[in-house]
Amino acid sequence: MKVAKFGGSSLADANQIRKVCDIILSDKDRRLIVVSAPGKRNKEDTKVTDLLIALADKYYKEGKADAELQAVIDRFDDIVKGLELSSDVTQMVADDLKKRLECSNGDKDKFMDTMKAAGEDNNAKVVAAYLISKGINAEYVNPKDAGLLLSEEYGNARVLPESYENLKLLRERNKIMIFPGFFGYSKKGDVVTFPRGGSDITGAILAAAVKADVYENFTDVDSVFAANPNIIDNPKPISTFTYREMRELSYSGFSVLHEETLEPVYRMEIPVCIKNTNNPSAPGTTIAPTRKLDNGPVIGIASGTGFCSIYISKYMMNREIGFGRKVLSILEDEGLSYEHIPSGIDNMSIIIEQKQLDKVKEERVVKRIKDELKVDDIKIEYDRALVMIVGEGMMSTVGIAARACSALAKANVNIEMINQGSSEVSMMFGIKAEDNVKAVKALYDEFFN
Amino acid sequence: MKVAKFGGSSLADANQIRKVCDIILSDKDRRLIVVSAPGKRNKEDTKVTDLLIALADKYYKEGKADAELQAVIDRFDDIVKGLELSSDVTQMVADDLKKRLECSNGDKDKFMDTMKAAGEDNNAKVVAAYLISKGINAEYVNPKDAGLLLSEEYGNARVLPESYENLKLLRERNKIMIFPGFFGYSKKGDVVTFPRGGSDITGAILAAAVKADVYENFTDVDSVFAANPNIIDNPKPISTFTYREMRELSYSGFSVLHEETLEPVYRMEIPVCIKNTNNPSAPGTTIAPTRKLDNGPVIGIASGTGFCSIYISKYMMNREIGFGRKVLSILEDEGLSYEHIPSGIDNMSIIIEQKQLDKVKEERVVKRIKDELKVDDIKIEYDRALVMIVGEGMMSTVGIAARACSALAKANVNIEMINQGSSEVSMMFGIKAEDNVKAVKALYDEFFN
Numbered sequence: 001m002k003v004a005k006f007g008g009s010s011l012a013d014a015n016q017i018r019k020v021c022d023i024i025l026s027d028k029d030r031r032l033i034v035v036s037a038p039g040k041r042n043k044e045d046t047k048v049t050d051l052l053i054a055l056a057d058k059y060y061k062e063g064k065a066d067a068e069l070q071a072v073i074d075r076f077d078d079i080v081k082g083l084e085l086s087s088d089v090t091q092m093v094a095d096d097l098k099k100r101l102e103c104s105n106g107d108k109d110k111f112m113d114t115m116k117a118a119g120e121d122n123n124a125k126v127v128a129a130y131l132i133s134k135g136i137n138a139e140y141v142n143p144k145d146a147g148l149l150l151s152e153e154y155g156n157a158r159v160l161p162e163s164y165e166n167l168k169l170l171r172e173r174n175k176i177m178i179f180p181g182f183f184g185y186s187k188k189g190d191v192v193t194f195p196r197g198g199s200d201i202t203g204a205i206l207a208a209a210v211k212a213d214v215y216e217n218f219t220d221v222d223s224v225f226a227a228n229p230n231i232i233d234n235p236k237p238i239s240t241f242t243y244r245e246m247r248e249l250s251y252s253g254f255s256v257l258h259e260e261t262l263e264p265v266y267r268m269e270i271p272v273c274i275k276n277t278n279n280p281s282a283p284g285t286t287i288a289p290t291r292k293l294d295n296g297p298v299i300g301i302a303s304g305t306g307f308c309s310i311y312i313s314k315y316m317m318n319r320e321i322g323f324g325r326k327v328l329s330i331l332e333d334e335g336l337s338y339e340h341i342p343s344g345i346d347n348m349s350i351i352i353e354q355k356q357l358d359k360v361k362e363e364r365v366v367k368r369i370k371d372e373l374k375v376d377d378i379k380i381e382y383d384r385a386l387v388m389i390v391g392e393g394m395m396s397t398v399g400i401a402a403r404a405c406s407a408l409a410k411a412n413v414n415i416e417m418i419n420q421g422s423s424e425v426s427m428m429f430g431i432k433a434e435d436n437v438k439a440v441k442a443l444y445d446e447f448f449n
Numbered sequence: 450m451k452v453a454k455f456g457g458s459s460l461a462d463a464n465q466i467r468k469v470c471d472i473i474l475s476d477k478d479r480r481l482i483v484v485s486a487p488g489k490r491n492k493e494d495t496k497v498t499d500l501l502i503a504l505a506d507k508y509y510k511e512g513k514a515d516a517e518l519q520a521v522i523d524r525f526d527d528i529v530k531g532l533e534l535s536s537d538v539t540q541m542v543a544d545d546l547k548k549r550l551e552c553s554n555g556d557k558d559k560f561m562d563t564m565k566a567a568g569e570d571n572n573a574k575v576v577a578a579y580l581i582s583k584g585i586n587a588e589y590v591n592p593k594d595a596g597l598l599l600s601e602e603y604g605n606a607r608v609l610p611e612s613y614e615n616l617k618l619l620r621e622r623n624k625i626m627i628f629p630g631f632f633g634y635s636k637k638g639d640v641v642t643f644p645r646g647g648s649d650i651t652g653a654i655l656a657a658a659v660k661a662d663v664y665e666n667f668t669d670v671d672s673v674f675a676a677n678p679n680i681i682d683n684p685k686p687i688s689t690f691t692y693r694e695m696r697e698l699s700y701s702g703f704s705v706l707h708e709e710t711l712e713p714v715y716r717m718e719i720p721v722c723i724k725n726t727n728n729p730s731a732p733g734t735t736i737a738p739t740r741k742l743d744n745g746p747v748i749g750i751a752s753g754t755g756f757c758s759i760y761i762s763k764y765m766m767n768r769e770i771g772f773g774r775k776v777l778s779i780l781e782d783e784g785l786s787y788e789h790i791p792s793g794i795d796n797m798s799i800i801i802e803q804k805q806l807d808k809v810k811e812e813r814v815v816k817r818i819k820d821e822l823k824v825d826d827i828k829i830e831y832d833r834a835l836v837m838i839v840g841e842g843m844m845s846t847v848g849i850a851a852r853a854c855s856a857l858a859k860a861n862v863n864i865e866m867i868n869q870g871s872s873e874v875s876m877m878f879g880i881k882a883e884d885n886v887k888a889v890k891a892l893y894d895e896f897f898n
Binding site: 250313321335338401414415430 | 696770774780781790830848861865869870872874875
């Protein structure tokens with residue numbers, strides 16, 4: 001059994017929905033389908049979810065938003081007509097929206113979640129109606145009936161553990177199931193939505209619950225690439241990489257999935273396949289628990305800018321028990337998350353995303369570290385880039401660091417920080433942000449050309 | 450004004466003391482002299498301090514230890530005779546020891562400190578008596594009179610801040626002052642000793658207090674070397690290195706000073722010169738706040754074995770605020786100090802000295818990290834070596850990492866961990882302990898041959 005999730009751009013109009021249904025029908029194992037709300041049809045278009053937010057906002061304030069309501073109905077009507085379905089389907093959508101608007105006299109967060117969820121919910125019904133109209137044994141599945149129970153955190157819900165037992169039963173249904181993404185229900189029976197990446201989360205939960213053979217995630221790219229296509233022309237596509245490699249590549253800036261969303265399938269060791277709705281015959285990219293190491297030691301190069309390094313030095317730092325813990329406690333108090341802590345004997349550099357620091361917070365953090373830890377020196381170096389080379393094969397290959405460092409030296413890139421833990425699945429170089437493009441090119445040439 | 454400290458082997462017998470006095474007199478700036486207790490005259494010999502401990506232990510238990518007392522008196526008498534001093538000097542030592550033994554009916558720690566300090570104290574008096582017998586304007590300085598006040602932590606005292614104001618006045622005395630190392634006095638007036646390296650600490654405190662031009666530390670080596678002489682034949686001597694470089698080289702296993710002891714001179718930016726009593730014309734090694742970078746980018750290679758790496762992995766670790774702090778809190782609770790924390794996105798390796806972990810503690814730490822932090826994986830990798838290349842010049846030189854990694858690759862050493870903070874004064878490689886010698890040789894060849 002395969003769980004397939006289709007994103008908003010894959011379901012933006014009738015034509016796209018036809019493509020999606022062809023994809024569904026082309027593989028009899030694709031039985032549990034997660035759909036997003038209709039996305040943008042072109043660059044200037046508005047996503048249905050954004051139309052719904054505008055509708056809900058205005059209606060909550062003014063008790064009336066006829067034009068905004070009509071805009072949503074028109075988007076669905078357009079799809080219904082394009083799919084040559086009965087106008088009853090549009091009427092069903094309109095009735096559903098009106099019913100949801102009736103909740104506007106309660107809690108705003110609850111109302112917003114009810115409204116936002118309408119895009120996925122109605123789209124699932126439309127897709128199911130279309131498949132049924134073609135004589136396919138398909139059905140819309142209501143997340144409430146299926147038992148997708150979430151914590152009562154509007155807009156930021158987490159799945160409750162009992163959901164998995166409930167959803168497991170979907171495995172037994174002998175139909176193609178169309179399941180709306182992005183939301184579930186609280187124990188009280190109210191609609192609650194996931195944070196961003198919501199439909200991906202629904203798909204991952206379903207795939208884990210039914211122990212799917214694969215979780216297919218259809219987007220609008222053919223595959224994940226070995227390097228950022230904005231830096232490297234036509235970078236090599238990655239056919240398979242491991243969860244660990246995917247995580248280490250997360251600075252890449254060309255990520256197609258929120259990795260948080262994959263935790264349920266990661267735990268169940270279910271492979272994820274990223275495929276292109278508009279080119280479904282392309283093999284896509286598979287993320288698996290393990291892979292054959294037949295592709296060279298390095299599978300990808302990721303880089304990100306916008307980092308800074310907080311450099312701290314103190315004589316005899318390495319003999320002061322509790323020093324590192326105290327530094328990290330101060331960062332935690334200030335809500336700062338860090339990436340790496342490369343260190344010398346008497347100094348440490350804490351690498352963080354610099355957007356986390358404004359002038360006030362920076363001054364407070366520096367003052368606290370100075371005063372509470374009596375350091376000899378502290379300074380913040382801005383505009384650093386982190387460049388990572390990633391690959392499970394690096395562990396078993398002597399000389400990777402030599403090749404990487406030599407390539408960077410030849411490109412005249414000064415390596416300010418280096419970090420490699422004993423997993424040996426990645427190696428990090430901290431450099432000046434201005435050297436980022438040069439560094440990625442040099443490393444790509446070394447390991448891929 | 451120079452402060453010169455002479456260690457136990459430099460003062461082991463009359464001949465050595467004559468050499469020391471020649472050294473003192475050969476430079477009129479050497480005016481404040483710190484002496485240790487007489488050390489070993491040969492490999493089988495016993496240090497006076499150890500004789501004193503044996504005497505004190507037995508006397509405390511049995512109220513009598515004639516043979517042990519005589520052994521100490523004999524050592525001093527030997528020196529006194531060798532220096533052709535009056536037998537009154539030996540009598541003074543014997544009287545002093547007997548007076549100290551009278552304190553045996555009190556607190557044991559206090560008694561032990563009083564007894565241990567007798568080695569340095571009487572040796573300072575003997576050296577002063579010898580200089581005076583030669584017609585030199587010299588004097589023994591009593592730390593109590595000079596105002597060297599310490600915390601009341603027997604065997605582990607710290608200097609009290611007011612000592613610096615008191616000791617500053619020594620600058621004004623127009624004599625060669627012989628100051629016993631290793632001990633001072635509590636505010637109550639009792640003898641208290643420093644932890645190990647005690648005479649070095651006394652010297653550093655005096656040098657800082659009188660703002661010495663240099664703190665000379667006379668031992669029995671000509672200089673500090675660029676690599677461990679047990680691994681590299683005739684390694685290059687280091688003529689000058691910085692405090693930071695000295696600290697980064699502290700894994701070297703051929704350290705001649707306890708670095709903790711240098712904190713007072715480090716703070717005052719006073720250079721330290723390590724010299725050989727038996728070869729005083731050799732230039733020695735100077736440790737200074739800064740140095741000319743005229744010696745190549747790498748000044749030394751240090752390595753140490755006996756480390757292990759605690760490897761922890763958890764999906765989405767880098768997004769879990771507080772994760773690192775919690776790991777370090779557990780280590781702190783368990784009294785473990787760590788060296789470095791190289792990391793990937795979802796994993797961290799904590800490098801610690803493995804002698805800190807016994808089986809029971811290991812199991813407890815692993816269990817706590819598993820249970821409290823819900824990690825995916827934790828394992829301990831034993832018998833790792835840390836190899837450091839160190840040099841202030843590395844910062845301004847592109848390509849050091851490439852040269853180091855290439856040298857290690859050529860020697861077929863697999864680099865498991867790499868760590869370099871933005872100070873760029875050192876680069877650490879974590880490798881298997883069995884590769885340690887191979888790695889040091891390869892790096893020495895690369896940077897020094």
